[in-house]
Amino acid sequence: MTHFTDKVAVVTGAGSGIGRALSVELARRGAKLAICDVDTTGLAETEALVKAAGGEVRSDTLDVSQRELVLTYADSIADHFGKVNMVFNNAGIAFTGDVEEMSFKDIDRVMDVDFWGVVSGTKAFLPHLIASGDGHIINISSIFGLFSVPTQSAYNAAKFAVRGFTEALRQEMKLAKRPVKVTCVHPGGIATNIARNGEQVEGRDHDKLANSFDKMARTSPEKAAKVILKGVEKNKARVLIGADAWVLDKFVRVTGSKYQGLVTSFSKRSGL
Numbered sequence: 001m002t003h004f005t006d007k008v009a010v011v012t013g014a015g016s017g018i019g020r021a022l023s024v025e026l027a028r029r030g031a032k033l034a035i036c037d038v039d040t041t042g043l044a045e046t047e048a049l050v051k052a053a054g055g056e057v058r059s060d061t062l063d064v065s066q067r068e069l070v071l072t073y074a075d076s077i078a079d080h081f082g083k084v085n086m087v088f089n090n091a092g093i094a095f096t097g098d099v100e101e102m103s104f105k106d107i108d109r110v111m112d113v114d115f116w117g118v119v120s121g122t123k124a125f126l127p128h129l130i131a132s133g134d135g136h137i138i139n140i141s142s143i144f145g146l147f148s149v150p151t152q153s154a155y156n157a158a159k160f161a162v163r164g165f166t167e168a169l170r171q172e173m174k175l176a177k178r179p180v181k182v183t184c185v186h187p188g189g190i191a192t193n194i195a196r197n198g199e200q201v202e203g204r205d206h207d208k209l210a211n212s213f214d215k216m217a218r219t220s221p222e223k224a225a226k227v228i229l230k231g232v233e234k235n236k237a238r239v240l241i242g243a244d245a246w247v248l249d250k251f252v253r254v255t256g257s258k259y260q261g262l263v264t265s266f267s268k269r270s271g272l
């Protein structure tokens with residue numbers, strides 16, 4: 001028996017990276033999986049890995065930015081399994097560009113997936129999590145939900161918003177004595193496809209950005225999944241992943257708003 005045995009866990013963005021690693025690890029620990037993603041090929045690969053790990057799995061193509069579809073999906077998963085215990089709102093995209101260069105459409109797209117996707121997933125599943133009597137919402141923010149950097153304003157905005165939304169929700173669940181735990185996750189650099197699949201404004205070198213990310217992303221998605229599940233078991237309010245996340249969190253807390261000048265100097269020197 002593990003903390004996850006026979007729990008029904010939903011993972012969005014399960015077709016790659018952290019979502020895939022979470023799905024496989026949850027299956028190994030005895031959870032029943034509802035996995036979804038926009039990437040049907042990646043999702044099918046994850047489904048096969050979950051089955052190989054001995055997991056019961058339902059797999060659905062879902063775009064988390066389509067609110068009505070997320071609402072229908074939540075009801076359908078609750079009907080299918082008879083309950084929902086955990087939701088990992090993990091699906092996310094990257095986008096690089098200065099505010100001056102970005103269109104409103106670029107910013108909307110990041111907010112639609114990285115923020116509103118999390119809000120829709122949370123609101124859609126919350127009644128089912130409460131009904132289960134043993135629920136947990138895990139929302140994936142980022143270290144970029146703790147501090148801002150140039151070229152990431154849209155992503156920063158979405159990830160700060162996820163953090164604010166999730167922290168308030170945790171407090172509300174406690175005040176209302178709801179049987180739902182809430183955890184906000186802040187990964188540092190995790191070696192996934194997020195930067196390679198990411199987009200950028202015209203004129204930015206996609207390969208250069210992806211290669212720089214690959215150099216900085218030191219933690220494997222498998223390790224990230226284990227850290228997240230440990231945080232879930234312990235009902236942590238905040239989970240930091242990777243030494244970079246720990247160091248940068250401390251750096252921002254020690255320097256206060258002065259971190260901004262230091263990050264600006266670093267960005268100038270590194271050309272990122």
Ligand code: NAP
Pocket residue numbers: 012013014015016017018019036037038039042062063064065090091092093113117140141142143144186187188189190191192193194195197217
């Ligand atoms: P990833 O390998 O790119 O996986 C994300 C998955 O989400 C992909 O399969 C992607 O499909 C899918 N997705 C994108 N838009 C979607 C949508 N609208 N609806 C449903 N699925 C969608 O990225 P990852 O690194 O594992 O990222 C997982 C989460 O961790 C994200 O929220 C990300 O912001 C966060 N995070 C990652 C890092 C990192 O260093 N990797 C650091 C901090 C936070 P496509 O491939 O088709 O886009």
